[in-house]
Amino acid sequence: MYTLAEENYLKAIFHLEQEYNKPVPTNAIAEKLAMKASSATDMVQKLSDKGLLNYRRYKGATLSDEGKKVAAIIIRKHRLWEVFLVEKLNFQWDEVHPIAEQLEHIQSDELINRLDAFLDHPDYDPHGDPIPDKNGVIKTAEKKVLSELTKGQVGVLVGVRETSSEFLQYLDKRDIAIGTKIRVLGREFFDGSMVLQVRKEQFFISKKIAENLYIQI
Amino acid sequence: MYTLAEENYLKAIFHLEQEYNKPVPTNAIAEKLAMKASSATDMVQKLSDKGLLNYRRYKGATLSDEGKKVAAIIIRKHRLWEVFLVEKLNFQWDEVHPIAEQLEHIQSDELINRLDAFLDHPDYDPHGDPIPDKNGVIKTAEKKVLSELTKGQVGVLVGVRETSSEFLQYLDKRDIAIGTKIRVLGREFFDGSMVLQVRKEQFFISKKIAENLYIQI
DNA sequence: AAATTAATTTAGACAAAACTAAATATATGA
DNA sequence: TCATATATTTAGTTTTGTCTAAATTAATTT
Structure with a gap:
């Protein structure tokens, strides 16, 4: 090891x-x-x-191929532990990273297999990132950065690029989470800001926010 | 730290x-x-x-007092993780030690508090050993080694001294677990062996086995 | 294309935690 | 009690993973 x-x-x-x-x-x-x-x-x-x-x-x-596999297994462990922390121990999604950073180094294949089963074989972690399988294979879903969408387009939030607490809490405060449906009502070319419809409400967001949200159409 | x-x-x-x-x-x-x-x-x-x-x-x-507290907190973490592995991930009690040995070093008070709650604040680990509280205080239950009991005495198995796989599997095979009621039917002074009643059956056990079982009367 | 700046590597040092071998206490037995 | 055996400590070395400072290579600017 x-x-x-x-x-x-x-x-x-x-x-x-x-x-x-x-x-x-x-x-x-x-x-x-x-x-x-x-x-x-x-x-x-x-x-x-x-x-x-x-x-x-x-x-x-x-x-190398070998290095890629080793890294993917570590990331698999990290993300499975994040699911555990959020789903079972009721942590907020912005609190789990530093703990998962420690847990990802625990060595036991059996532990990870059982954890995976205990969590019902999740495909994504709480931030929407895909969980590599046992062999380190990652299925990368088709996704775009929100700032690439144009007026009228509709999609679902499937992930975030930034994972800082500040950013995740910004989203929590507005009740925007993985799975939230988003419609682009308008786009300002001057500064890249956007107007979105989320549920019944309208949101104004800056370019910086739009660049850190991954959307599936 | x-x-x-x-x-x-x-x-x-x-x-x-x-x-x-x-x-x-x-x-x-x-x-x-x-x-x-x-x-x-x-x-x-x-x-x-x-x-x-x-x-x-x-x-x-x-x-020192400080050292004692630090050690007790590590043991608290070890034993809580053992409960998790057995109760939630369905490990056998003889498999958990090496994994808990790694998990006990994860640093996060919040994690341990939540794990403790998730497990319903257990008092004992799967081997019957008491789990220290947040402050490192261990409540030591009154217990005897089975080999100290005399003919006719009855008690409940509350812990094991040996924790090797071989020994734990020996117990598993005979369906003897923490909580099992045991009656001493006889004791051989020559070699320290004993005859026990467990449920409807009679068991013959050697001195070595008797010395590794903790009983509460 | 030469000069300057930036990125990268090398060389040498250090701390942590282990080791071996030698020195020194302590305990035991004649 | 003295000699020997055993336990413990000291001194010096090794490996891992970091650092600083100096040297080297690559990139950029004039």
Whole structure:
């Protein structure tokens, strides 16, 4: 098995690869993990030697197939624990991340299989992110950022990009949650702000908000 | 907070203190944690400097009040997780120890409070051991080792001393569990073996078994 | 294209927690 | 009580994962 530090690097690189769609710079890894670039270089070299990363000096790193699988299993555990915390222990969705960050490192396949069954094999975590299966396969649903929709389009909120407490509480306050139906009533080209219809009410939202909501049409 | 290694030492010393009822020798600590005596000495000195242990060179260590509390909270977490694993995830009682050993180090008071509530504030873990309260206070029930009972005495199984899989499976196979009523039909002084009545059946058990069952009269 | 800036890597140091081997207390037995 | 055996500690080393500072490579600007 892998050390705590190794697991954290693999997970970070997994997430960064989705942003970059090309090799992830050492600096980005270091920043994500709140460490110095030299530390990231060291660990990237070590993980590369172990066959978990493809890495070329000065060129950044990508996960190998093996690395991708290890990362996906960690993310699977993280998201299953988040479901547990929200569904069974009644945590708010903005409180669970730091706890799941610890729980994701518990080593026991049997535990995760049983937790998965106990939770009725959920497909998504409380933030709408898909839960990888046992083999690390992630089904990525077709989804758009709300800010890409045009006047008149209707969709359902399926996920959030930001996961800060502030943002999640902003949504809670307005009773906007995963599954909420949203209609675009208008769009302002000048500042990217939008007017939405949610249930019976109208909402004005800024561009920044619109860019952090994932919608399925 | 304390490191993983520190927590493991505190827990080990807590358990050993109950066996010894006097300062615990360095060697015993090392053995319990499967480490060399020199490593134990190092850590004991460090924990002593931090005020968690009372330690005198060559004389062994005891937990300070603070150390006792920290250890009790770790044990509280361990036992609550064991209840969760058995009651909610349907693990057998002989499978849970290694997993709880990892889960006991998760840091979140809120998590433990909610887990405790989710499990209906259990008083005992699946092996019959009492669960310390939030403040680390353990209520120790009056209990005897089965081998101390004499012919004719009746009691209820409230705990086990051994927790190896082999032993727990031995009990499972005979349908003896926490809460099972036991009557002593006879006792052989020569080898310490006993004849018991459990439900409608008679059981013959060796001294070794009798010494590992805790009974409440 | 050369000079400057930014990103990355290397080299060397440190802390934590383990180890081995040697030194020193303590306990035991003749 | 003295000698020996056992337990414990000390000293010095190793590994992991971090750091700082210096060196090197790549990217950008003039």
